[in-house]
Amino acid sequence: METQIGIRGDNFVVLLSDKIVAQSIVKMKHNQDKMKQLNKNNVMSVTGEAGDVDSFSEYIEANIKLFGLRQNRPLTTSECAYWTRGTLAEALRSRSPYNVNLLIGGFNPNTKKSSLYRIDYLSSICEVPFAAHGYTSYFAYSLMDKEYRKDLTKEEAIKLAIRCVKQLDHRFLVGQPGFILRVIDEEGIHTYDSQPILENGQRSFNFVNVANNVVVSEA
Amino acid sequence: MSITQYNGSAIVAMTGKNCVVIGCDKRLGQQALTVDMNFEKVFRVKDKLYVGLPGLATDVQTLHDRIRYRVNMYDLEEERAIQPDNLAHMISNMLYQKRFGPYFCEPIIAGLTEKDEPYIMGMDLIGCLSSAPDFIVGGTASDNLYGMCEALWEPDLGPDDLFRSASQALLNAVDRDAMSGWGAVVHVITPEKTETYHLQGRQD
Amino acid sequence: MSRRVRQVENAIEAVNHGSLVLGLKCSDGALLFAEREDQSKLLEQQQEKIYKIDKHIMTGVVGVNSDSNTLVTRSRHQAQGHLKTFNSPIETEKLVNYVAHFKHLYTQYGGMRPYGVSMLIVGYDEATSEFQLFRTDPAGNYDAWRATCIGKSEQVKIGRDILKTSLADGATLDLDQGIRAALKVLSKIKESNIDCADKIELATLKVVNGEPTIKIYTIPEIKEKLVENKDLFKKDDDSSDEDDE
Secondary structure, X not given: OOOEEEEEOOOEEEEEEEOOEEEOOEEXXXXXXXXXXXXXXXXXXXXXXXXXXXXXXXXXXXXXXXXXXXXXXXXXXXXXXXXXXXXXXXXXXXXXXXXXXXXXXXXXXXXXXXXXXXXXXXXXXXXXXXXEOOHHHHHHHHXXXXXXXXXOOHHHHHHHHHHHHHHHHHHOOXXXXXXXXXXXXXXXXXXXXXXXXXXOOEEEEEEEEOOOOOEEOOO | OOHHHOOOOEEEEEEOOOOEEEEEEOOEEEOOEEEEOOOOOEEEEEOOEEEEOOXXXXXXXXXXXXXXXXXXXXXXXXXXXXXXXXXXXXXXXXXXOOOOOOOOEOOEEEEEOOOOOEEEEEEOOOOOEEEOXXXXXXXXXXXXXXXXXXXXXXXXXXXXXXXXXXHHHHHHHHHOOOOOOOOEEEEEEOOOOEEEEEEOOOOO | OOOOOHHHHHHHHHHOOOOOEEEEEEOOEEEEEEEOOOOOOOOOOOOOOEEEEEOOEEEEEXXXXXXXXXXXXXXXXXXXXXXXXXXXXXXXXXXXXXXXHHHHHOOOOOOOOOOOEEEEEEXXXXXXXXXXXXXXXXXXXXXXXXXXXXXXHHHHHHXXXXXXXXXXXXXXXXXXXXXXXXXXXHXXXXXXXXXXXXXXXXXXXXXXXXXXXXXXXXXXXXXXXXXXXXXHHOOOOOOOOOOOO
């Protein structure tokens, strides 16, 4: 029921997730940030079973920060992703597996390239240009398949994410009303919050940069 | 549905005259949903030695990591290149160690021996080895692959003809399997060199 | 109460009587050079000073052989473990840090004997595209060098002097010049003649087609290098500065 989307451009990654914490049919919280900043250039978005999400993502976040301190160099996106996969895979075959789905996106300041990794709860990992998890994937993948280009600009990628979200809102029975979007690029991590708007009587979303209030809309 | 069919895969290995071919499809799915179209399941172990890992993607990756670890250590400690039959028994042993909680993966080994004789070997998910003189197939498209290989394989094919037979078998097998496809990779291993070909295939 | 740890001092002393290992960073790679212990003519030839740890890291050891074997195996497992968990080759300093930590543990408790081994560890780091040379001692210290040697104190002194003059004013050598410098050290530390190929070990680390590549020289290859630099071994060679090109 949760929404999680990632889109990779040449030198940036866009990650988007919803803000709802739900228990059974009840929304318990409307402003939950489901992403963790692993270090300066890497973000992980996590969905899955409520308790697992917290304990797993906190464990990963803390350890990746620790590795950074130990070796005077932040981990690259690939290292973050593969270490996380290993941890999840080990837990999978233990008595306490974690039920979490992950997207890890980041920018490598050395190679000036970005990458996006998709890890599912079975801990199979793949490096992909765009990704989604859960029910969202049935709505978002078809749109991203059609619209994705290698040379997507940041604005175009955000607009593509907005289209996916709009589609979910329009067609998905349990679509969500609010989202957080992050762009990871050379300058760091930029956070956007969603703002619902009415467009010819139909709901759409603008995304507002929380640092400088710059608005990106689909139009 | 078995968990070995969750992600989808197709792998074929064929012997020829002083050469072997091993190939796989590129799809990674979650049941019917395709997630990645560039997910290779055949890995280089050494020059002239490859291993194909059809099955559950997470175990494919875990096994690949563990095989790489063991082979690199073998290289350093033994100071010689690992031979195909050594590798087969190493992997078989690795799988049987997890007899009662297995990796859902049925590895296929293809390579040339020290004397440049073709070697192929398959095994089940708990490491029971099974050899064949002609071809070994695995994955969700294995039934289709058996039929294709049975029709196309001939003894003593040269590298070019063997590549053609294996590629045709693979591409046509995955076209009738919903769980595998999205192009293929084929490695042609000869005493002189190993060539890797990426086949387009049907992209739907 | 004395602050000295006798066990560690003894171990360091043992290293100071071992045969020489020399490490040198060059412009196009890095090299390790070692002299084997004097051994019986009946002994089979074997590698005993320079070991490969991973595709991009190698080490030269001085001290107790059985101890160094353990450390080398441990290091190899550590390197492979890193490759497995991070899917990236281990950084040289990370490995050195591990080895030093491990050695240090054995200086901490009663009933344990420290590792009687010093190591030179040479590696290539993909992230920075740089070659590295580290030294570790039995106490668990480690430090980075441009060039250094470990082993018999008086030989180390001669070796470091020669390296210091070769690298004076920030000069850098390429691998061929580096090998020549190493052989020059060899020619000075004992009455070596040119037929000592079976008494030394030599290995280089280079980047070939973007891949770090370790080459451990065979005895015939070492012989070739000795012949190339045979002028160093002339008996009448007194003016040591002349052969510096």
